[in-house]
Amino acid sequence: MPDYPKVNYKEEGMREGMQIEDSQISVENKIMLLDALSETGLKQIVVGSFVSPKWTPQMERIDEIVTKFNPKPGVNYTALALNSRGVERARAYSPPLTIERDQYPRLGVHMCDVFVRRNTNRTQMQEMERWPQVIAQAQELNIKEAGIGTNASWGSNFLGEFPVDNLMTMLERQHSMWDEVGIEVRSCAMGDPMSHCTPAKVEESVYRVKERWPEINHIRLHLHNGRNMAIASAYAAMRVLGPDDTLDLDGTIGGLGGCPYCGNGRATGMAPTEDLLHMMEDMGVDTGVDMDKLIDCVWMLEGVVGRELYGHVSKAGPRPKKLEELYDIDMPFVETLESAKHFKKGPEAYEGGIYPYQQPITSPYRDRVNAGQPAYDSSSGDWPWKQDWFPAKD
Amino acid sequence: MPDYPKVNYKEEGMREGMQIEDSQISVENKIMLLDALSETGLKQIVVGSFVSPKWTPQMERIDEIVTKFNPKPGVNYTALALNSRGVERARAYSPPLTIERDQYPRLGVHMCDVFVRRNTNRTQMQEMERWPQVIAQAQELNIKEAGIGTNASWGSNFLGEFPVDNLMTMLERQHSMWDEVGIEVRSCAMGDPMSHCTPAKVEESVYRVKERWPEINHIRLHLHNGRNMAIASAYAAMRVLGPDDTLDLDGTIGGLGGCPYCGNGRATGMAPTEDLLHMMEDMGVDTGVDMDKLIDCVWMLEGVVGRELYGHVSKAGPRPKKLEELYDIDMPFVETLESAKHFKKGPEAYEGGIYPYQQPITSPYRDRVNAGQPAYDSSSGDWPWKQDWFPAKD
Structure with missing residues (x-):
């Protein structure tokens, strides 16, 4: 078995997921989901975002949610805030919220100027204008290690594909600015809000970052799944990192998610958490997550949003391994998604199915x-x- | 860019897909779909199967379909047959059907004795009993090159996981039998009817086959997607093969599919063709397929089966690259799956969407x-x- 990196997984369903769903989903249902997620063993859960209720009515009642949910000791709860007003609002609920601070002061930029204008009412230039301030502050605080990063790293619905060379040039620029002040770069974040990731490009990017700067041992990937490439891309990244590296990955239960600004709406969710973590377990990564409870959450979420979601493990069940998980070898036909749920519901799920055998199967x-x-x-x-x-x- | 193998892609939607859908789907609709698929540039299309209508009523009218569809010159149409009666029935329609003959005489076996008993009313022993006959026939015909292969290669819902060591032992046995008669093994097939593939196991298997027998330059993978691992597994296989290798891959439009015998029913489809081929295009593989026409087929299929399917590229659209594909940077909110279809339907798909900007985006x-x-x-x-x-x- 290759030596894979340490993985930090962050569940984004309550934020990336809920932000594109019906704003009328009740606070009670959201708290029920959040409390159920807390019991799965997930260590990092984003509870929602503190953003303008005018444009994101789905998050209008975030204050109630963070007040009423049952925080589980050991779970790190965070919320997204896009500006200082949002950070201020979130701070009022810490604890239970952890105000998400990057481990490192980080230079960051969207490769796509259009997306940042549409999504946050700023420009790429304004993002870059902050770089000298970030560096000056790090110097003042005598910080020794820092991060670099890009968003919309591999392409944009508004500008097209960005070759990995472009990404590397942008990272190189940031790195050189840290170099100039003698602060070491240890972390690199690459985001993908518009689902332009592919395994080949993610693998090439992570490989080239590690090759260029071997001292970077922390990679953060936020991958959207609008073209079904997030799981393969996560695998590709894990392949080229080693046991001394840490990989931060995000996803959403059921693959829920989307963004009204990017032009794909609900069609641009994230990797389904249950499928991605089930893959990692096969790779020998200890996720600490109870898959059975996680699938309960997916089924609960499907009930709340009123439709089937995109994940697969919640439909077919995990790969059975232990004796008690193996299917009855004499079971009848299983044809529908409902009867396929026997892996949790038991034999009554396929009761009455066609039985085509003249002798019992042995x-x-x-x-x-x-x-x-x-x-x-x-x-x-x-x-x-x-x-x-x-x-x-x- | 790494040098990837040559890929032969086979569309299985009319067979693996339709066999688990409503048996009342009309012959007219199936022919409409098949004719539309023929226009996409796909080079290999499975039209259905010649099996018992008693247990697979979905294929009862296969004779009508193969009689009435419009075969496109240059497309290879095949049908599945599981026994000599089925082969005989299919032969009556050749042409237009190509009676699928493996390029090589092949030894094959299911790693899971239970699945082969449930699915084809035979035993693993009976599969192995045929090996000496296959070898004797190859010798009689003075054939110089042959294949080996397994099905249910990585695990089974009835017996659990098979370590790659088990797979290699089974392949080693077959290889040694060809060795004994001096026939060279050039091809290795690995099937996965019960969705136990994972990228790590597929990568390890393909790597070890190539390492053990470098003269094997043809790998065939039939991967099911019940645990969402088929695309990542295909990527993993492409990573470890080179330009002198050929990789056969199968999938279904929309990710449709399933099998009543395996215990997962409709929950165990295949990799969505449109998503897998879109990944390959990013990798520089020339698929020859018109993605726009392929997405038409997925939408048509969703209309025929009456529900949304599992593919993603048909919902978010391909990654826009060319100027004429890029989205309007001043477009309003896109929130629903219907409005996301603007990538084919044009701006009217998102007409009336929320417009949050005070100034036009530039x-x-x-x-x-x-x-x-x-x-x-x-x-x-x-x-x-x-x-x-x-x-x-x-």
């Missing part, structure tokens, strides 16, 4: 597994060609 | 792009910090 392999043995065991020689019935024996 | 970057220049141009020095307005000039 298998010597399942007998082995039922007896606590592996299906195939090279050490004991229990391979088919070691058996009497194998037709082409040595 | 950007010097878009002006550049409108004038035919790249957003950033390192050769001309048009980077922000070369401009008068940049706040921290060198």
Whole structure:
């Protein structure tokens, strides 16, 4: 197994997700969801955003939510704020909120001037104008380590594709400004609000950042999934990082999400948390998350928004591994999504399904597994060609 | 850019997809879909299967479909048959069907004895019993090159996970049987009917096959997507293959699909063709497919099955790259999936959306792009910090 990086996962469903859903979803339902998410083992949960209720009515009652939900010790709750007014509002609720401070002072910029104008009523120039202030403040505080970063890193719906060369030039510029004042760059963030990530470009970008600046050991990726590339891109990033690196990743339960400013609306959600974390478990990454409880949250969310969402593990269930998770080998046809829910609901979910067999299904392999043995065991020689019935024996 | 393998893509929507949908979908609608798919540039299309109408009523009228559809010259149409009766039925329609013959005589086996019993009323032993016959026939025909392969390669809903070591042992056995008669193995197929693929396991498997037998230059992957891992797994496979290799991949438009025997029903579709091919285009692979026509097919299919499907590119649209594809920078809010369809339907799709700006959005970057220049141009020095307005000039 390759040595993968440490992963910090942040659940964005209550913010990236809810911001594009019906503004009439009740505070009670949002608190129910947030409290259920708190019980899954997720360590970082964004509860919502402190933004203008005029343009984001979905977040109008954020104050009630942060007042009434049940914070779970050990979970880090944050909220998004896009300006000083928002930060001030959020500060009134800390605790339970952690006012999200980047671990490092960071220079950042949108590669797409249009998106930042549409989304935050600022310009790319204004973002860059802040760089000298950020650096001066870091110097005053005698800070030794800093970050660089881009948003809309790989492309934009308004300007098209940005080659990775462009991204590297922008990062290089930021890095050189930290270099000039002798502050070491340890972290690089790359955002993708408009779903232009692809695994090839993310892999190339992370690889080139690490190659150019090996001392950067912290990569932060915020990937949207409008073109179904977020999971593959996350895998690609994990592939090129090592055990001394830390990778921050974000996603939303059910893949919910979207943004009214980017031109894709609800079509630009994020990687479904349940699918992404299930992949990581296969890679040997300890997510600390109870998949069964997480799927409960997805089903709850589907009930709240009134439609099926984009995640897959919540529909087919996790890959069964342990004996108690394996399916009944004699089960009838499972055809619908409702009957597929037997992995949590039990056999009654497929009751009445077509049964096409004349004899019950049996298998010597399942007998082995039922007896606590592996299906195939090279050490004991229990391979088919070691058996009497194998037709082409040595 | 890494050198990726040659990819042969096979569209399985009419077979893997339709076999789990309503059996009452009309022949007319299926022919409409098949004819539309034929116009997209897809080179391999599976039209359906010749199987028992008793257990797969969705394929009962396959004879009518293959009689009435409009075959497009240059497209390879195939049908699945699971036994000699099915092959005989299919043969009556060739042409237009190509009776699918593997390029190589192939030994194959399901890693999961339970699945093959449930799905095809045979046993793993019976699959292996055929191996000597396959080899004898290849010798008689004086064939010099052959294939090996597994199905349910990485795990099963009935037996759990199969470590890659198990897979390699099974392939090793097959390879040694070809070795004994001096026939070279050039191809390896790995199937995954129960969605147990993960990118890490697929990457490891393909890597180990290539490492063990460098002369194998043809890999065939049939990956299901019940746990949302098919696209990442395809990417992982492409990463470890080179330009002298050929990779066969399958998927379905909209990600439609499923199987009544595996225990996941409709929850175990395949990679959405439109999303997978859009990824490949980003990787520089020439798919030959017209994405706009392919999305028409997905929308048509959603109309036929009466619900939204799992693909993403059909909802958000492809990543816009060319000027004529870029979104209007002054467009209003886009919130719903319907309004997101503006990428094909034009501005009327978002007509009446909230317009939050006091002044129209403008950007010097878009002006550049409108004038035919790249957003950033390192050769001309048009980077922000070369401009008068940049706040921290060198």
